[in-house]
Every structure is written in structure tokens, then in C-alpha cells.
Amino acid sequence: MPFAKLPKVELHLHLDCSLSYEAVAELRPDISIEGYREDFVAPPKCRDLADFLTRPPRFTALMQDARGLTVATHDLFHQLRKDQVIYAEIRFAPLLHTDGGMTPEEVVRVVDRETSRASAETGIEARLILCTLRHFDERQGLATARLADQFKNSMVTALDLAADEAGFPIDAHVAAFDWARQHGIACTAHAGEALGPESIWETLEKLKPKRIGHGVRSIEDPMLVKHLKERDIHLEICPSCNVQIDVFDTMADHPIKRLYDQGISVGINTDGRTISDIDLTGEYERLAETFGWGNNEFLRCNLNALHAAFLPQNDKQWLERRMLEAYCEIGVESK
Numbered sequence: 546m547p548f549a550k551l552p553k554v555e556l557h558l559h560l561d562c563s564l565s566y567e568a569v570a571e572l573r574p575d576i577s578i579e580g581y582r583e584d585f586v587a588p589p590k591c592r593d594l595a596d597f598l599t600r601p602p603r604f605t606a607l608m609q610d611a612r613g614l615t616v617a618t619h620d621l622f623h624q625l626r627k628d629q630v631i632y633a634e635i636r637f638a639p640l641l642h643t644d645g646g647m648t649p650e651e652v653v654r655v656v657d658r659e660t661s662r663a664s665a666e667t668g669i670e671a672r673l674i675l676c677t678l679r680h681f682d683e684r685q686g687l688a689t690a691r692l693a694d695q696f697k698n699s700m701v702t703a704l705d706l707a708a709d710e711a712g713f714p715i716d717a718h719v720a721a722f723d724w725a726r727q728h729g730i731a732c733t734a735h736a737g738e739a740l741g742p743e744s745i746w747e748t749l750e751k752l753k754p755k756r757i758g759h760g761v762r763s764i765e766d767p768m769l770v771k772h773l774k775e776r777d778i779h780l781e782i783c784p785s786c787n788v789q790i791d792v793f794d795t796m797a798d799h800p801i802k803r804l805y806d807q808g809i810s811v812g813i814n815t816d817g818r819t820i821s822d823i824d825l826t827g828e829y830e831r832l833a834e835t836f837g838w839g840n841n842e843f844l845r846c847n848l849n850a851l852h853a854a855f856l857p858q859n860d861k862q863w864l865e866r867r868m869l870e871a872y873c874e875i876g877v878e879s880k
């Protein structure tokens with residue numbers, strides 16, 4: 546596959562939606578490959594985001610102790626290595642992993658430690674993003690923000706707001722994001738997937754994130770597109786997932802190319818590798834097939850993502866050099 550060997554950056558990747566069959570079978574030895582696909586992989590078309598979101602609890606049910614979290618973390622790095630990812634930001638919601646008796650702090654400690662180990666073993670640079678969820682209350686959001694602060698000198702780098710955008714309002718999360726910013730924690734937030742541009746405007750205004758998870762429906766509002774460009778707000782775009790939850794009918798209807806052509810900083814991500822039945826190489830192939838994209842566009846998207854990464858400048862520059870050298874070897878230069 547021509548894109549398999551390209552070095553890649555992935556900023557939007559959920560740990561709890563990305564378990565391979567091998568990892569699930571290690572934690573649930575009775576499961577067949579058919580049962581795995583039935584329970585963990587969503588169909589190519591879901592009714593909407595809420596329908597899609599019936600599956601993540603099946604993943605988190607397997608990640609309620611240190612063993613489950615450890616298996617999931619190392620399994621994901623194994624997948625990232627196959628995909629030639631050189632830098633990943635991996636996100637999860639610590640408060641969803643306490644059913645087995647771990648505290649949220651213990652949950653983060655395990656994932657943080659195993660991410661550090663897996664990163665050293667694979668040579669893949671990585672950071673963690675802690676998610677609070679739309680249906681959480683203010684106290685739960687603040688608890689997540691405090692965990693991000695507590696672990697900020699380790700692998701944790703940012704706070705995110707995820708889950709059902711259309712089902713729950715944003716107001717309960719303002720305090721957590723204010724607190725995070727005041728403590729120097731970077732912020733991103735899911736918006737503009739289940740709802741339209743007004744949700745992105747509201748998220749930018751109330752949570753003030755540096756990046757938006759998805760943000761694809763900003764294409765409906767030229768003023769918003771202009772604003773995103775002026776403020777250099779990066780969109781973490783997950784094309785296959787957007788088609789799967791029926792934000793767009795087909796890949797040809799997806800606005801990633803139109804946003805890219807208007808100069809918006811867009812990156813390419815999988816969101817959940819298992820639930821969307823995709824890897825990053827597969828995303829690149831679909832974009833190549835649909836929009837005629839090639840190495841020049843993929844290099845630009847990867848450089849956009851590195852520029853927007855929640856990393857110190859020195860680390861970004863080192864990764865950028867690695868990226869440019871690899872593309873140079875195949876005859877592609879940054880324009």
C-alpha cells in the first residue's frame with residue numbers, strides 16, 4: 546500500500562474505542578472473531594452519534610482494572626507502529642474506569658506509566674488527553690481537569706470534552722475548562738459533528754479550546770471558516786467516523802478537502818480504530834480515492850497536526866524534521 550510507509554501524526558484517537566481482536570480475546574478468552582465484530586465494530590452506517598455511542602461501554606467494561614488498561618495501551622501502540630505513526634495523542638475518560646474499584650487517579654497512573662513504557666519500546670512519541678464527557682456534571686468535569694493538572698509533568702498534556710454533543714448542553718463544562726486554562730493545561734473539545742456551526746461557535750466562546758475535535762460542520766458557515774483560519778484553530782478531522790455516524794452521506798460529501806483548500810489547519814485521524822473499522826493508512830487511501838489526494842496533501846495535514854500538537858516547541862521541531870526527511874526520501878518537499 547503506497548501510504549502505509551508514510552510517517553503519520555494522529556491527534557484524535559480514543560484508547561477505549563480501539564481494541565484489536567487479539568486484545569479483546571486476551572481479556573475475554575471466550576469471544577469469537579464474529580462476536581468481536583458484532584459487539585465492538587459499529588456498522589458502516591449508524592443512525593446518528595447516539596446510536597454509535599452504544600458501543601464504547603463494551604470496550605470500557607474490559608478496562609476496569611490495571612490489566613485491562615495495560616493490555617489496551619500496549620495493543621494500541623502495536624497498531625500505531627503498523628501504521629507508521631510517529632506521534633500520537635491518545636485520549637480517554639479516567640472516570641469511566643472505576644467500576645473495578647480503582648480511583649480515577651490510579652486509572653491515570655496506570656495508563657500514564659504504560660504509555661511511557663510503550664512509547665519507549667516502540668519509539669513512538671506520545672501524550673495523553675483526559676476527557677470529560679457531555680453527560681458529566683460540573684464536579685466530574687473539574688475532577689478530570691484536576692487530574693490533568695496533577696499528571697501534567699508526565700505524559701498528560703490536555704483536557705477534552707467528548708460524547709453526545711446533541712444530547713447534553715455545554716454549560717456544566719465551562720468551570721473545568723476555565724480551571725484547566727488557569728493551570729496551563731491545553732484544551733481541545735469535540736464540536737460540530739452532531740450539531741452545526743452554532744455548536745462550534747459556542748464551544749469556542751465558552752471553552753476557548755486551541756483545537757476542535759471534528760468541527761466539520763463549520764463548512765456551513767463562511768464566517769466561522771474565516772474565524773478558524775484567522776485564529777489558527779486546528780480541526781482534528783476523522784473522515785470515516787463522520788460518514789459512519791451519517792454527518793455526511795458519503796466520503797465524497799465530506800468537507801475535508803473544501804476546508805483544506807480554504808487554508809484551514811486540518812489533520813487526519815481515525816477517532817476509534819475498532820469502532821470505525823479503520824486505521825490511518827485506510828483513511829489516507831479513502832481520501833486519495835475520493836479527492837485524488839496524494840503525498841503533498843498528506844504531508845501538509847501531518848505538518849498541520851504537528852504544529853497544533855500539545856507538545857513543547859523543541860519536540861515539535863524534532864518530529865517535523867523526521868517527517869520532512871521521510872517525505873524527502875520519497876521525493877516530496879514541503880511547499
Ligand SMILES: [Zn+2]
Nearest residue numbers: 559735758816
Ligand atoms: Zn472523538
